[in-house]
Amino acid sequence: xxxxxxxxxxxxxxxxxxxxTRGPDLEAHAVDESCIPPHQPEVIVWPSTTEEVAxxxxxxxxxxxxxxxxxxGSSLEGNPVPLEGGILLAMYRMNQVLEVREDDLQVVxxxxxxxxxxxxxxxxxxxxxxxxxxxxxxxxxxxxVANNSSGMRAVKYGVTRDYVLKLTVxxxxxxxxxxGGNAKKSTSGYDLVxxxxxxxxxxxxxxxxxxxxxxxxxxxxxxxxxxxxxxxAADAIYECVRYGLDASALELLDAATVHATNVQQGLAxxxxxxxxxxxxxxxxxVEEGLAFFREVCEDHGCxxxxxxxxxxxxxxxxxxxxxxxxxxxxxxPGCLMISGDVCVPISQFGKMIAFAHETSERFGLxxxxxxxxxxxxxxxxxxxxxxxxEEMARGMRxxxxxxxxxxxxxxxxxxxxxxGYLKRQFLRQEHGNAVDVMRSIKALFDxxxxxxxxxxxxxxx
Numbered sequence: 001x002x003x004x005x006x007x008x009x010x011x012x013x014x015x016x017x018x019x020x021t022r023g024p025d026l027e028a029h030a031v032d033e034s035c036i037p038p039h040q041p042e043v044i045v046w047p048s049t050t051e052e053v054a055x056x057x058x059x060x061x062x063x064x065x066x067x068x069x070x071x072x073g074s075s076l077e078g079n080p081v082p083l084e085g086g087i088l089l090a091m092y093r094m095n096q097v098l099e100v101r102e103d104d105l106q107v108v109x110x111x112x113x114x115x116x117x118x119x120x121x122x123x124x125x126x127x128x129x130x131x132x133x134x135x136x137x138x139x140x141x142x143x144x145v146a147n148n149s150s151g152m153r154a155v156k157y158g159v160t161r162d163y164v165l166k167l168t169v170x171x172x173x174x175x176x177x178x179x180g181g182n183a184k185k186s187t188s189g190y191d192l193v194x195x196x197x198x199x200x201x202x203x204x205x206x207x208x209x210x211x212x213x214x215x216x217x218x219x220x221x222x223x224x225x226x227x228x229x230x231x232x233a234a235d236a237i238y239e240c241v242r243y244g245l246d247a248s249a250l251e252l253l254d255a256a257t258v259h260a261t262n263v264q265q266g267l268a269x270x271x272x273x274x275x276x277x278x279x280x281x282x283x284x285x286v287e288e289g290l291a292f293f294r295e296v297c298e299d300h301g302c303x304x305x306x307x308x309x310x311x312x313x314x315x316x317x318x319x320x321x322x323x324x325x326x327x328x329x330x331x332x333p334g335c336l337m338i339s340g341d342v343c344v345p346i347s348q349f350g351k352m353i354a355f356a357h358e359t360s361e362r363f364g365l366x367x368x369x370x371x372x373x374x375x376x377x378x379x380x381x382x383x384x385x386x387x388x389x390e391e392m393a394r395g396m397r398x399x400x401x402x403x404x405x406x407x408x409x410x411x412x413x414x415x416x417x418x419x420g421y422l423k424r425q426f427l428r429q430e431h432g433n434a435v436d437v438m439r440s441i442k443a444l445f446d447x448x449x450x451x452x453x454x455x456x457x458x459x460x461x
Contacts, residue, residue, distance in 0.1 A: 002042045002043055002065065006043075006059075007019060007043060009059055010043065010045055010056065010059070010087070013052055014045055014046065014052050014056070018045065018046040018047070018093075019045055019046075020043065020044045021043050026040045026041060026042075026088075029041055029044055029070055029073070029088045030081070031081060032073050032074065032078060032079065032080055033073070033074050033075060033135075034077055034078045034081070034339065035336045035337065035339070035386075036078040036081060036421055038081075039081050039082055039084075039085070041068065041085055041086060041087065042086055043086075043087055045089055047093075047094065049094075049207075050168055050176060050207040050208065051176075053089070054170045054174040054175075055174065056087065056089065057170055057171070057172050057173070057174050057204075057450075058173065060086070060087055060172075060450055061172045065087055066082065066084040066085060066086030066450055066452075067086060067087045067089050067172075067205075067452070068080055068081070068083075068086065068088055068089065068452050068453075069091055069142075069146070069451075069452060070088050070089060070092070071091050071111060071142040071143035072092065072114070072138045072140040072143045073138075074133075074138050074139055074143070075143065075147065075417070075418065075420060076339040076341070076420075077341075077414070077417050077418055077420025077422045077423055078455075079146070079200050079201075079417075079418050080452070081420075081421065083453060083454035084454060086450075089205065091111045091112050091140075091207075092111075092112040092140060093112060094110040094112045095112035095113050095114070095140075096110045097109050097113060097121060100121075100122070102125055102127070104182065105127060105212065105213040106165065106182065106211065106212060106213060107122065107127075107129070107210070107213055108166075108208065108209070108210045108211075109208075110141075110142075110207065110208060111140060111141060111142020111143075111145070111206055111208075111209065112142060113140060113141045114137070114138065114140055115129070115133060115136045115140070115141065123216065126215055127213040127214065127215055127216065128214060128215075129141075129163060130153050130156075130157035130214055131144065131149060131150045131151055131153065131160050132150075132151035132153045132249075133149045133416075134151055134152075135325075136151070141209055142206055142209070144160045145164060145167070145197050145206055146197075146200050146201050146206070146418070147160075147200060147416070148160050148161050148197050149416055150372075150415075150416045151372070151416065153248050153249050153278075154372055154374075154375050155247060155248070155249060155375045156246065156247060156248040156280070159416065161197045161198065163211050163212045163213075164180070164193055164210070165180050165182060165183075165184070165193075165212055166178070166179065166180035166182060166193070167179045167180060167196055167206050167208065167210075169196055169204045169205065170204055171203075171445060171446075172445065172446045172447075172448065172450055172451050177192075179193045179196065180192075180210070182210065198418065199456075200452060200456055201451060202446065202452045202455055202456055203441070203442065203445040203446060203451060204445060204446075205451075217280030218281065218283070219280070219281060219285075219309070220248075220278065220286070221287070221290050221308070221309045222277070222279075222307070222313070222314040222318055223276075223277050223279075223294065223305065223307045224269070224274060224275070224276050224320075225277075225294075225302045225304070225305050226270045226272050226275075226302065226305070227272060227274070227275070227300070227301060228273075228301060229301075230273045230350075230353055230354065230357070231350060232273070232301045233275050233300075233373075234349055234350030235300050236296050236297050237252060237349065238346055238349065238350065239296050239300070240277075240292075240296050240374070241346050241374055242346075243296075245292055245293060246279070246281075246285075247278060247279055247293070247374060248278045248279060249277060249372075250276075250277050250372070250373055250375075251275065251276040251277070251370070251373060251374070252274070252276075252353070252370060252371060252373035253274045253320065253321060254357070254368065254370060255272050256366070256368050257324050257328065257368045257369070257370045258271050258273075258274050258320065260324070260328050260330075260331045261319075261320040261321075261323060261327040262320075264327035264331060265319055265320060265327060267316075267319070269320055272303065274320075276317070276320070278314075278318070279293075294307075321370075325381070328368050328381050332366075332383050334385070335383050335385055335386075336383075336384050336385070336392070336395075337383060338381070339381055340356075340378070340381070340382070340402050341377070341379055341413075341415050341417040342377075342378055342406035342411055342412065342415060343376050343377040343378070343406070343415030344378070344409045344411030345376055345409065345411065346375070348376070348409040348410065349373055349376045352376075352405070353369050353378055355402065355405050356369040356378065356380050357369060359398050359402055362398075363394050363395070363397065363401075364394070365382055365383065365394060365395055367381070367382050367383070367398065368380065372415070372416075376411070377415035377416060378406075378415075380399070380402055382395045403423070404426075407429055407430055412430060413426045413430055419455065421454055424454075424455065424457060424458045427456065427457065435457065438456075438457060439460075
């Protein structure tokens with residue numbers, strides 16, 4: 001338990017106005033977008049500088065006070081939820097774009113900068129940061145770094161880790177490290193940047209990020225292909241990837257997901273398995289990509305095909321995929337969504353999505369299946385009622401079955417959402433004895449175990 005002295009010391013570091021034990025503040029930071037029950041912190045602290053973060057961590061480390069970094073709060077695996085109370089380190093007021101290096105296609109930001117806001121600022125300079133998380137209007141760059149987030153454009157552009165050049169990191173003992181550099185590549189020393197990207201706040205706190213950027217594409221084209229069966233859609237996607245279709249996004253929605261988006265977004269798409277794709281490049285590149293995609297889809301029994309190149313048409317068609325998660329949430333008010341995020345080799349994607357539907361029937365639950373099919377990343381949303389203990393337990397078992405099957409297919413438990421609290425039980429099943437090495441790394445950086453306790457690593461056996 002934090003004492004009055006602890007609160008006074010924290011107020012001395014950041015100012016009393018940046019420390020809160022008010023009930024509404026604690027409640028607002030007790031749960032993310034996942035299905036885990038709320039866990040309130042004991043205090044919220046809003047730092048504004050790297051030095052303040054260092055002072056907070058030094059104080060917490062000396063007194064063994066848990067610290068949970070919090071950025072956008074849009075995580076789906078309980079990643080930032082303060083399971084053991086303590087200090088909630090709210091990073092979202094550190095939200096400045098510190099420098100744009102137009103000549104080098106780089107930008108330096110604080111962790112609280114929102115993804116969409118950053119790209120709006122970069123657009124007038126002809127640049128963008130490609131990874132596109134589903135919650136782009138609230139997802140912060142710090143959160144994306146913590147979880148190694150990606151999204152719909154990963155099939156072409158990769159994930160957050162591919163764009164992080166340099167980090168300022170504060171370790172639990174208050175030491176401030178500068179990792180990486182401004183050069184595009186380096187073979188100097190251990191790659192600590194990659195270690196911290198995806199560490200979910202369990203090793204330290206990132207306070208400054210230098211990102212590599214790309215130039216905006218000359219043209220963008222979007223196509224939507226409708227199929228009678230999921231097998232047809234999955235086969236078409238596999239062939240597109242196998243033969244080198246250079247799509248910037250290749251997404252699949254099952255019929256139930258299309259129905260939810262139609263209802264919630266006022267669309268009129270045919271309720272059937274639907275593949276969305278996007279191409280970036282010159283007019284010629286986009287036209288050739290769309291033509292090749294259409295040919296493959298028609299070879300696999302495509303029932304309907306629409307193309308859009310104007311911004312208005314692209315936005316209308318693409319909104320079904322962009323708003324899928326929110327549409328499902330709105331379709332089931334008062335219910336919980338147990339989110340899944342497995343990723344399998346592309347040759348196994350058809351089996352994976354078929355298994356998700358079989359699991360829905362076997363457990364008698366509504367399970368939506370959709371995701372970044374071009375890189376084998378399947379998202380599932382299992383709908384349950386929290387007040388129904390039996391249904392909640394059944395939903396968790398269904399989620400476990402989907403994860404276990406993904407591992408059997410040579411996949412991973414988390415394609416882009418991170419491990420957080422909900423997936424940590426599967427870590428040893430995926431990584432075996434490597435978990436012991438991970439635990440040693442955690443102990444090296446955080447010997448007192450104050451950083452985001454209860455996340456990623458399973459309890460010691």
